[in-house]
Amino acid sequence: MEAAEFDYIVVGAGSAGCVVANRLSADPSVRVCLVEAGGSDNSLRVKVPAGILSLYGNPNYDYCFVGVPQPELNNRRIPVNRGKALGGSSSINSMVYIRGAAEDYDEWARLGCAGWAYRDVLPVFRKLERNLLGQDPRYHGSDGELLVDSPxxxxxxxxxxxxxxxxxxxxxxxxxxxxxxxxxxxYNVTQDRGQRFSSFSAFMRPVLHRRNLTLLSECEVIDLAVAQGRATGLRVQHDGQQKTLSASREIVLSAGAINSPKILMASGIGPAAELRQIGIAPLLDLPGVGKNLQDHxxxxxxxxxxxxxxxxxxxxxxxxxxxxxxxxxxxxxxxxxxxxxxxxxxxxxxxxxxxxxxxxxxxxxxxxxxxxxxxxxxxxxxxxxxLRPKSVGEIKLSRDGSRRDVLIDHRFxxxxxxxxxxxxxxxxxxxxxxxxxxxxxxxxxxxxxxxxxxxxxxxxxxxxxALTVYHPVGTCKMGTDDMAVVDPATLKVRGVDGLRVADASVMPKLIGGNTNAPSMMIGQKVSEMILGSGRSGGK
Structure with missing residues (x-):
């Protein structure tokens, strides 16, 4: 089994993960690895907006998840399209730039997520954005990497x-x-002169030349390596063989609302009783992992x-x-x-x-x-x-022993x-x-x-x-209650050192709108948390 060592490993080159890898690798003294299960986004199907019709349900770009039968929807199984390529779901979505209402973030704060009120996140949205439309600078940024335009x-x-x-x-x-x-x-869209402008396009492609940045695509995470209460690395499948990637500082899971909880549960981190039932020895009883699933x-x-x-x-x-x-x-x-x-x-x-x-x-x-x-x-x-559903579902690992297949139950x-x-x-x-x-x-x-x-x-x-517009969130929610998975102040996984989650799964409640831009905001916020902790410098 091959091994490789880094300071930081970011799992998922999607909306949030690309932001995180960009910000951490800006310091040339640290080694950053970005891991993505999908492959290249260098296809006209991805770049040309109308190509979106050829992406949904295409296993080259889509995980092609399907939920469990929904009793209230005539026992139908609902497709759950999620991006599997560089850029993640921002490479297969409709490119709509929506943040949600100010009140959504104020509700997060009321739920115990201090630092996530609208007044806290608006400057982050503005920092990321390069608005090409001359819209109100009180709400929009002009110096960020993410291009926002009209069709x-x-x-x-x-x-x-x-x-x-x-x-x-x-x-x-x-x-x-x-x-x-x-x-x-x-709608405003994330496009560059009529071409899709994904999170990978905005935050990763311009910095791929950095010598301290390693991108591993078509690299599937099997589980986390945890020793003495600390996440130390990953087991992955890459180039046809199993490898170990070590992280001397931190691992950031940005694999999305389906795959981030899946990786945690496959590693023995989750509801202990449920993990035992499927043959996984619990490493940490964290009952909120996979719960609180919400979608539109x-x-x-x-x-x-x-x-x-x-x-x-x-x-x-x-x-x-x-x-x-x-x-x-x-x-x-x-x-x-x-x-x-x-x-x-x-x-x-x-x-x-x-x-x-x-x-x-x-x-x-x-x-x-x-x-x-x-x-x-x-x-x-x-x-x-x-927009703000009250039905709440969950994600579990299946009983097939693979630790890879998930059961997605929206409970619509x-x-x-x-x-x-x-x-x-x-x-x-x-x-x-x-x-x-x-x-x-x-x-x-x-x-x-x-x-x-x-x-x-x-x-x-x-x-x-009825179907869904593919905005799953909440399955590793932040908060202060017993079902919280991550700490709102750090996005660190409760009970595990060296491990954070930063993607739509940390949302305690689904925002009123599309989730691509809010996921990028979460990526920026966790980057600032890490950099502000003073741990981004030398060893």
């Missing part, structure tokens, strides 16, 4: 959607990351339209499709620039308690009523998700409030689509269908069709 060539239906919001009492909102999220607008449950309305003003695969659209590659590579314009969810926004149902409780992702193209990624024809669709709709909110959200989405703005492209509602009108009928539809 290069949004489809005309995206603007139509924003205008149609008036029909549902939703104003236009030009900046969801400023004073208020409420309303509809064109989502319902869709999809409409078929004859209008070729929408994105679509059709004979009538062949000239536009044929021109798309030339438009993209010559001017970064045309169909290939779309991230498919160019517009969206935030609304309040009658159940809302002050803040918006639903989010929209509008698609100016036909979303298959049969679950296909690509469907012939034209149309448009709107995804509606529950186990709290009836989530179902009630999503039913109301579908009604609001329909009011938007009923606006005269859509008259010129109006077509047949395929899902839920015009006959699905009452609350019970809409709920039955959601039980049959």
């Amino acid at each position: 290069r060539d949004p489809n005309e239906l995206s603007s139509m959607f924003v205008k149609a919001g008036k029909n549902a009492g939703l104003p236009a909102n030009a900046d969801f990351n400023a004073e208020s999220q409420f309303g509809l607008g064109i 449950v989502d319902g869709m309305i999809t409409v078929r339209s004859r209008s070729t003003r929408t994105l679509g695969l059709s004979i009538a659209n062949l000239p536009r499709m044929a021109a798309a590659p030339f438009q993209y590579f010559a001017r970064r314009k045309g169909m290939l620039t779309t991230n498919y969810v160019e517009a969206g926004g935030f609304a309040k149902t009658r159940h809302a308690n002050g803040l918006p409780d639903i989010q929209f992702h509008f698609v100016p193209g036909y979303r298959s009523h049969r679950g296909r990624l690509i469907e012939y024809g034209h149309g448009y669709a709107i995804h509606t998700c529950v 709709f186990t709290h009836e409030d989530d179902a009630m909110v999503l039913v109301e959200g579908i009604k609001i989405a329909r009011r938007i689509f009923a606006s005269p703005e859509f008259d010129a492209v109006r077509g047949k509602e395929m899902l839920p269908g015009k006959d699905v009108r009452g609350d019970d009928e809409i709920l039955a539809y959601l039980r049959a069709e």
